[in-house]
Amino acid sequence: MSNLELEPQETLCGTGQSEPGTATVELIEPRDVPLGGPRAMPVRRTLPSKERSLIGAWCFLDHYGPDDVSLSGGMRVPPHPHTGLQTVSWLFTGEIDHRDSAGHHALVRPGELNLMTAGRGINHSEYSTPGTTVLHGAQLWVALPDEARRTDPGFERYVPPAVVLADGDGTTAGEARVFLGALAGSVSPVRTHTPLLGAEILLLPGAQTAIEVDPGFEHGLLADNLPARIGGAEVPTRTLAYVGPGATLLRLANPGKATLRLLLLGGAPFDEEITMWWNFVGRGHEEIVAFRDAWQREIGAEPGGPADDPDFFGPVVEPTGGDAALPAPELPHVRLRPRGGSRERKTR
Template structure:
């Protein structure tokens, strides 16, 4: 039996006192990355009438790709690279930031329940500054499995390959399990993997994984074993990739390499210059060009008076001892 490291989520408000709460499993003190996956938020099912849904005014990114994936609801996306459209259930939206992009995300008027994941990929040093701003959409076909099905949004798995462009070897998939089902899935032994449980009573390699937690599996195995121990359908997100060997500095919405780079990106955003461009046509819950708090763009928080250090990431092997 393989070792399984359980990464518990923490609650993070998405903005304001009347806000939607997300459950974040990456990054955290115990582990910062799985492959190049460096950020994982899980949210919902969220009652939009109670929380106000998602209304994230224009904000910046550097050095990453965002991966938006919904189970239910719709989100309007606008970015400064000219990308715009609706994020729909079962359709991956991948946005490449490169050296700088800004975008807004707003749940649409018809949306009553919002449910999905927001993920980030760290870009490698060799590509991160040269890539253009870009938005890609892809609706993967269902892959039927004995006892379930899968949708492959990033990379290749189960004979299905996604055409969206990523820049390190990766895999990302939604996997659904019928009640009582057991699945055995061939995986790349050079990848480390994480299994994020959306719903259901799921075992990973025989280890029960609580809802919204992420089960980490290190490199070396050729098969992944999943079981739905309950009487209702279950759903998980599989995230994997070759271990990302580069050190990264993550702060707010930026993925860089040095503290100086992060300070410069913050200053560029606050100055309102051309580096991040303009998000044209944003309509928030406060009306045209404003969110529910009256903001036309999100201000960058203050950086602590200290040198920002790279996030450490342990060796790509599951650690089952308690976190310190």
């Protein structure tokens, strides 16, 4: 998914860290962002936010729906570029047509991980399919570490099995689908370039459970459809709850009368300094400028002759909707300053 803000802000990325042994919950409220077009599909963005830029290497989280496609227009994202990251598509309802410049064409469906590695550069398009009436899900990005960020672009699909979650007396509390990393005895075979966790959790009405987690990870839990109780905190619907490193258990409860869905993200704190602007993750001002220039020249959006490498992002894909590729916004009139990592954590 593209970041379609017309004036995207430079994101100076780093992570915070709570004291060892604590499980303090920090709440991150979503902000509404229109996802482009004359009938823009609204999304709710919790990463990056003013409170927190990353959770592990997770650097972007858009949550959308459930949307009536006849009213919202659905997802209509023309070809756009990415560098230095992986995109993770996870649907609850609906279907999305994915096409990318590395030659992959996939239908994204509920309960199926679709992971695209941008690496050194890729472009792709995403459109909800004609048969989709309700669209509901999440789009996430993972920042790649320096040794992996110039890797070749790629695409992986994985359908994780459901594993049972129990409460304290062994009664079934719900289930989890682990699409990245390991949790509750389920291990995803999908390779990650930093230690990560990604899972969808369903809790039955009135149920509670305690899940063992890696104390070296920081975690985020998005309450999708109902309020949740995480530790001792009440988490409103559509809010992201952050738990810093040191926790060995995540205590989850569903106080409602319908099944609660949570999206669980985790990872080892990401210590590298990165700059994220528009759809690029880089390592400084000059690199971001070079990415933007390469894309603009590749699609013929700006004069100046062909790019040094006309296939930097690969051939522009032919999207399902037939729309032209998205031009990049104007860069801000200030120098982009990378920071973050361990240096930023020391200031929190």
